Amino acid sequence: MIQVAATHRLSIDCEGDIIAVRRRVRDIAELRKFDSFATAAITTASSELARNALVHGGKGVALIEEVTDGSRLGIRIVFEDEGPGIEDIPRVLAGGYTTARSMGLGLSGSKRLVDEFALESTPGSGTKVTVTKWRRF
Amino acid sequence: MSAHSQIPILRIGSTLLVSIQIDLHDAVAEAFQADVLSAIEQRGTTGLVVDISGLDMVDTYVARILAETGRMAKLMGTSTVLVGMRPEVAATLVRMGYGLEGVRTALDLDDGLALLGHVIARR
Numbered sequence: 001m002i003q004v005a006a007t008h009r010l011s012i013d014c015e016g017d018i019i020a021v022r023r024r025v026r027d028i029a030e031l032r033k034f035d036s037f038a039t040a041a042i043t044t045a046s047s048e049l050a051r052n053a054l055v056h057g058g059k060g061v062a063l064i065e066e067v068t069d070g071s072r073l074g075i076r077i078v079f080e081d082e083g084p085g086i087e088d089i090p091r092v093l094a095g096g097y098t099t100a101r102s103m104g105l106g107l108s109g110s111k112r113l114v115d116e117f118a119l120e121s122t123p124g125s126g127t128k129v130t131v132t133k134w135r136r137f
Numbered sequence: 138m139s140a141h142s143q144i145p146i147l148r149i150g151s152t153l154l155v156s157i158q159i160d161l162h163d164a165v166a167e168a169f170q171a172d173v174l175s176a177i178e179q180r181g182t183t184g185l186v187v188d189i190s191g192l193d194m195v196d197t198y199v200a201r202i203l204a205e206t207g208r209m210a211k212l213m214g215t216s217t218v219l220v221g222m223r224p225e226v227a228a229t230l231v232r233m234g235y236g237l238e239g240v241r242t243a244l245d246l247d248d249g250l251a252l253l254g255h256v257i258a259r260r
Binding site for chain 1: 162164193226
C-alpha cells in the first residue's frame, strides 16, 4: 500500500515557478538518494508538466509527495490546472500534438521518463497529470 | 557586445564560445539568441561552440532553444557545435524522443573545436 511520507504544494503562476518546481523535485530526489539518471528523468518530466500547466492551463498547482510502498521509496507528483483540457488524449500521448510554444513532446516525453503516468482531462474543466518515479535499488 | 542575457560570449579568432550555466527561461533565452547573433554579425565569425556542461537538466523547451540558435547561426554562415552534454541529459532527451537531430555535438570543448575546424575546412 502506498503511503505518503511528506507533501509539498507549489503553485505555478509564472515561468519562474516552473524552475522552482523542478528545483524542489531535484532537491528531494537527491536527498532521497535517487541515482543521477532517475533524478534527471523526474526533474525533466516535472519541468515539462509544470510548463504544460502554465502554457495550456494559464496556471496550475504541483503537489509533490514523497511516497513509500513497502520498502520502495518514490516521488509522486500531481500537476493540476483548470485550463481548457485535452480533447484527444491518445493523440497528445502519441506526441503528435503541437502548439506554438511546445514541440508536442511534453506529455509523451514525460510519460517515457517515469514509472507510472496517469492523465485525466475533461474538456472545459482542466487537466490532471500524476507521475511516479521509484528509486532503484 | 551586448550582454543582456548574462551569458558571456567569448571570442577566439573567428570562433565564438558560450557556456550556459544558468536556467534558460523565456526572457533569458531570447536575449541569449539575440546576443549570439549580434556577436556573429560583428566580424568574421565562422564557428560557434555552445558548452552545456553546466546544465544538469535539458527539457524540450531548452533543447528547442539550443537547436533554434544553431539554425539561426547557420543562416548567418556560422557552424555550431554543442559540447559538454552530461550522460543523464543525453539519456533523458533520447528517451523523450528528442535527439537534437541536425545539431552537431562533441564530447567536450577540445573535441568541439576540432570538429568545428573540420566542418569549416570542408565548406
